[in-house]
Amino acid sequence: MRSTRFLVLAAAGLLAPVGLAGCGGGDSDGADAAAGGPIAVKATDSSCEVARTDTTAGTVTFKVTNSGAKVTEFYIYATGDRIMGEVENVVPGVSRELRVELPAGTYQTACKPGMIGNGIRGAFKVSGSAAPLTDNAALAEASASYQRYVQSQTGALLDKTTEFVNAVKAGDVAKAKALYPVARTYWERIEPVAEIFGDLDPKIDGREDVIEEGMEFTGYHRIEKDLWTTGNIAADGPIADRLLADVKEIVAKANAEKLSPLNLANGAKELLDEVASSKITGEEERYSHTDLWDFSANVEGSKAAIAALRPVLQERAPDLVKQLDTEFANVETTLGRHRAGDGWKPQNQLTPAELKELSDVVNALAEPISRVAAVVAK
Template sequence: MRALRSTTVAAVAVAATLTAVSGCAQKSDAKGADGKGVIEVTATDTGCEVSATSFPAGHVQFSVRNKGSKVTEVYVYAPGDRIVTERENIGPGTKAEITAEIKAGTYEVACKPGMKGDGIRQKVTASGKGAPAARDPRLDAAVAAYRKYVQEQADQTLPAARKFADAVKAGDVAAAQRTYALSRVGWERTEPVAESFGDIDPKVDVRADGLEDGQKWTGWHRLEKSLWEEKKISEDDKKLAAQLITDLEDWQKRVGTAEITPTSMANGAKELLDEVATGKVTGEEERYSHTDLLDFQANVEGAQHAYELLKPVAAKNDPALAKELDKQFAAIRAQLDKHRDSESADGFASYDTVGKDARKELSDGVNALAEPLSKLAAAVATGK
C-alpha cells in the first residue's frame, strides 16, 4: 500500500461557497452520467468543491483538477468507506478524468491534499436505475473471469504467506527474508480489490508513514523492518506474523464478495500503475528489503490481466488505444527483464543496486503506460 495515497476530482466551472464544516462546496444543477454531463471537482489545500451533489446513477464521469499546492488524491466512498473508485498522484495544477459505474445510493467524494488522512468530504447521491442492462456480453464475461482471477490470487497467497509466517514464528531470519517477497505477489496483483473493502489493506500492507493517529503498525512491512533493519525477530513479531495470516484469511474469504464492474477493473489497472509510480519506482514500498522489482512486476501483471480481459471491447471502441496499450505493456515488461537475477530469491536484483538512470527509465516506462491506461475505463464504459 502507498504510505500516502493520491487521487482527486476536478475543476468546477462555476464558483461555489465552501461550507464551514466540511470545507466542501457544491452546485446543484450539474449533470453527470451516461453522457448527460460531468461531475466537476476542484481540489485545493483546504477545500473539495463538487459541482453536483446529486446525479443519475450509471457511468459517471468525474473531471478532476488540483488547484492546490500539494499532490492530492480523490476517492468515491460507499458507506463503510468501501472504495468505489479513486485516482492518485494528481499534482498541483494538473487534471484527471475518472469514469466509474455508480449504482443508486449515497456516497462521499473525498479529496486528500497531501495524500493523507480521511480527506475533505462531500456527501453525494446517485439516483435512478443506473447503466442500461443491455451491454456487450463480453464485458460480463470479463467481470466473471476477473472475479475468478482475484479469488485465485488470494487462494495462492495464503500458502506462500503461511510459509513466510512460519519462518518468522520459528525465529529464522534468513528463511523469512527468502519467503517475504514471494508471499506478496498475489496481493500486489489484485491490491485495488483488497483496498475496496477499506479495512484490510491498513492491517496488512501499511507502511510506517501511512499510519493514522493511534493505529498500531501491523502487517508485512512491520515485519520487513524487523527482518532487514533490525535483523532479528522478537516475540511481538511472531504474534504479528500470526495476525498477518488471520487478516489475509479474512481477505481470502471476502474477496469473492467484492463489487466488480468493467470500469472498476479498468480503474484498478490504472491504480496498480499508480502503485508502481508512488512506491516501487521510488523505492519507498520495500524500503528495508529492496524487493521492489518483484512487487513492480506483480502490479504490471495484475494491470495487464485486467486489460486483456477488457481488450475485446476496448479494441472495438478505441482501436488506437488498444494498440498503444499493447505496445506499452510490452515495453515495460522488457524493461523489467533487464533487472532479472536468477540467483536472487525473488528473481530480481535488489532495488538498491538499480542506478539513477535505470530508475528513470523505469519511471518513464510507467508514465508512458499510465497515460493511455487512464483512458481504458472510458473505452469500456461505452461497450453496450
C-alpha cells in the same frame, strides 16, 4: 497503501508522476455537470468542492482538478468506507478524471491533500436506476474472467502468506526473508481489489507512516522492518498471526466481490500509479528494497485486467489495443534488464538513469491505459 510522503524521486526531478498521463490542466465548472458532463471537483490543500452532491444512477464521471500545492487523491466511499472508485497522485495544477459505476444509494466524496488521513469529506447521493454495464455480455464475461484471476491470486496469496507466517513464528529469518517478496507478489497483483476494503488494507499493507495517521503499524511491512533492520523477529508471532487473519478475511471478501467492468479499467491504471508513487521511488519496500518484485507484480496485475477487457477493447478501440500491447512489451523489456536469478535486483542498486528509464516506460503505458475506462463506459 498510499505513502504519506511525497514522491521523493519526483521532487528530485527523476520521475514524472504517472498521474499526468492523458490529463488536461484546465478547470471545469458546474455547467459541465448540469449538461450531463463530468462533475467538477476542485481540490485544494484545505477544501474539496464538488460541483454537485447528487446524480442519477449509472456511470458517473468526476473531473478532479488540484488547485492546491500538495499532491492529492479523490475517493468515492460507500457505507463502511468501501471504496467505489479512486484517483491517485493528482499533482498540483493537473486534472484527472474518474469514471465509476454507482447504483442508487448514499456515498461520500473525499479529497486527500498530501495523500494522508481520512480526507475532506462530503455527502453524495445517487438516485434512480440504470442498467449495469454487465448487461453487455462481453463486459459481463470480462468481469467474470478477471474474477477468476483474482480467485487464483488470492489462493496463492493465502498459501504463501501462511508459509511466510510460519517461518516468522519459527524464528527462521533466512526463510522468512526469501518468502516475503514472493508472498507480496500475489497481493500486489490484485491490490486495487484489496483496497476496496479500506479498513483492512492499512492493517495488511500499511507502511510505518500509518502511525502518523493514528493507526497501529502492523502487517507485512512491520515484519519487513524487523527482518531487515535488526533480524530479531522473536516478538513478531502475534503480528504474524494477525497478518494471516487479516489476509484470510480480505481473501474471502475479494472472492465474494462483484466487480464492475470499470473496476477493471480503473484498477489497471491504479496499479501503474502504485508503481510510480512507491515502487520506483523505493517507498514501498524501504527496508528490504524488494520493490522490483512489487513493480513486476503490479504490471502483471494491470495486464491481467486489460486482458480480461481485451475482447471489448478490440471491438471498440483496436488501435488502443495495439498501443497497449506495444507499451506493455516496452515495460516488460526494460524491467527485464534488472532480473537477478528467479527474482529482481534490489531497488537501491539501480542508478538514477535506470530508475528514470523505468519511470519513462511506465508513463508511456499509463497514457493509453488512462483511456480504457472511457472506452468501457461507452
